[in-house]
Amino acid sequence: MLYGADYNPEQWPHDVWDEDVSLMREAGVTTVSLGIFSWSRLQPGPDTWDFAWLDTVIDKLHAGGIGVNLATATASPPPWVSVEHPDVLATDENGATYWHGSRQHYSPASPTYRRLAGELVRRLAERYAHHPAVVMWHVNNEFGCHLPVEYSASAQTAFRDWLEKRYSGIEQLNQAWGTAFWSQRYAAWREVMPPLKAPYSRNPAQLLDYQRFMSDMWLECYLAERDIIRAAGATQPISTNMMGAFKPGNYAAWAPHIDVITDDCYPDPLDPDRARNTAFQRDLIRSLKRGTPWLLMEQATDAVNWRRSNPSKKPGQLAAETAQSIGRGADGIFYFQWRQSRAGSEKFHSAMLPHAGTRSRTWQEASGLGNLLTRLPDLPAPGDDAPVALVFDWENWWAVENPDHPNTLDYLALVRDWYGALHRRGVAVDVVPPEQVDGRYRLAIAPFLYLLRDEGVSALTRFTESGGTLLTGPFSDIVDANDRFCEGGFVTRLGPVLGIGLEDFRPLPLPSGAQVAERAGQSTTVDDETTDDARSRVRVTFSDGTGLTGTHVAEALWADAAEVVATFADGPSAGRPALTRRDHGAGQAWYIATMPDRSGLDTVVGGLLQAAGVESLTLPAGVEVARRGDLLTVINHGDGPAAVSLPGHDLLTGEEFGTRELAPQAFAFLRQS
Secondary structure (H helix, E strand, O other), X not given: OEEEEEEOHHHOOHHHHHHHHHHHHHOOOOEEEEOOOOHHHHOOEXXXXXXXXXXXXXXXXXXXXXXXXXXXXXXXXXXXXXXXXHHHEOEOOOOOEOOOOOOOOEOOOOHHHHHXXXXXXXXXXXXXXXXXXXXXXXXXXXXXXXXXXXXXXXXXXXXXXXXXXXXXXXXXXXXXXXXXHHHOOOOOHHHXXXXXXXXXXXXXXXXXXXXXXXXXXXXXXXXXHHHHHHHOOOOOOEEOEEOOXXXXXXXXXXXXXXXXXXXXXXXXXXXXXXXXXXXXXXXHHHHOOOOOOEEEEEOOOOOOOOOOOOOOOOOOHHHHHHHHHHHOOEEEEEEOOOEOOOOOOOOOOOOOEOOOHHHOHHHHHHHHHHHHHOOOOOOOOOOOOOOEEEEOOHHHHHHHOOOOOOOOOOHHHHHHHHHHHHHOOOOOEEEEOHHHOOOOOOEEEEOOOOEOOHHHHHHHHHXXXXXXXXXXXXXXXXXXXXXXXXXXXXXXXXXXXXXXXXXXXXXXXXXXXXXXXXXXXXXXXXXXXXOOHHHHEEEEEEOOOOEEEEEOEOOEEEOOOOEEEEEEOOOOOOOOEEEEEEEEOOEEEEEEOOEEOHHHHHHHHHHHHHHHOOOOOOOOOOEEEEEEOOEEEEEEOOOOOEEEEEEEEEOOOOOEEEEEEEOOOOEEEEEOO
């Protein structure tokens, strides 16, 4: 189990470096990420280099038995780069320039940026590739975090090049983008621009392709640095830190190129669904390389600095969040950062060693946790045997949240709501794109899969025919990979599997206070006088008289070859099918025409688990259980004690777990054999 933090010694005088190493050993630190924002220190000027200080730090860490995850320092070019090479700078959709003074102000498409970054990486790799302290390489940092999209001249040129590789000619682009609409047809590649500032709605296919392009630009930067490191003879694992469900970066496409998945996770202490949302993030990250451990590269020891309100964590909450990561596959726990900064934008961000020193609760909890982790035996790799696949797809996320749709959808929130019904039952879940749904699963849930590629259609069809239980809907199988309706209308490709046809979406009004997009592109809040919350909900009834409440849409279905399991009792589709089921091949295909509320999700998911033969647990509110091979992690995230009964023996004490009352934020690791 690796344990450590980002270490930024360039922010501190040399006389604290020895103290840092000594205190790291006291806190159980095994590894630090080094040099993430040190470009200006390593290269103070165009022709000036300084590695002596880094040599000293690495040698001190090595002498102290602490490994180094060496960063390439390319995440924030120094001011001289902007002055000498303004073509590296990013611009917004209005053409305004982003300047230095913050971070991540460069264009990932800039050839000059890539050349300068490449020279820095080459010198670092050649100098440290064989240093015994270096155990891993950390490329850049949080690609796209603060500047996920930009429109510089470099980006415009690169976008055209990217499109020429994607489409065989300009007419193929015109067809894919549907440019006959609004006289947008292009006659030559030089006419094609990024989706710059416009008076009204922009072409949705153009928006989608630009999101693909930007994700690919960040990936290209990673690959360029990775290849330079490998060319220097480095054999250590190479990675870059992800950020969970980060919309601009298609991590599912990045994952095959990354040796070990690393993630940054900062749960909001004020989020009432914090435990569920962080569990979803950890399962998403684990699923990028199923069956392989990952590393939590950043978390906060206590408060952060960048939300509107930044409360401290509850006592024990840091350890509970760490246990959640370990239980869901992490083999390393790191923080931002080691020593709290005295200056700069993040000086109020907590650290392992805060300004209050070693008497602080933060230090006591972080160092105590480090020493607890040293007591853990070798842990099993995350199992590749989750019985349930929850479909989550980045390209669909981009497309479904583009403007000009029947209703405003928060795709991530909706998927996490479905995940919550599984999380509350302690069911192991992989979070995967549709193409990865295969015979290892017994149940697949694919909500709001608006954009569905042909490969995804084939995978979901094979899964059902081979004996799997599939649920999809609503607003699924609507457009192809180019955000175009398929010939014949809606749900045309999965319709034969589901046994249904879709007439209309029948969107429901958003609840009071919901954010909606106006035609002018401005965000506004619906007030209580303009929206009746009762019209935002519909009632769904089953044959036994029970029911559930639906939101967002009440689609008008035809149950052509499917059994009607439930119908709409009211609303715009009253009397029509709301939930259908069809036997297809050796499996079952279900479709739901609305979004159930929380209790409705529990009802539907409970029925699906039973139909698929997937076992679940009955857990007290606030209690989470995660399985990792034969290791079971149980955590009480609640505010009060909770009695839990589980088979197994405590991994640390060897005692039988049996029935135990867990205090708030308490956790246990159980070995089940």
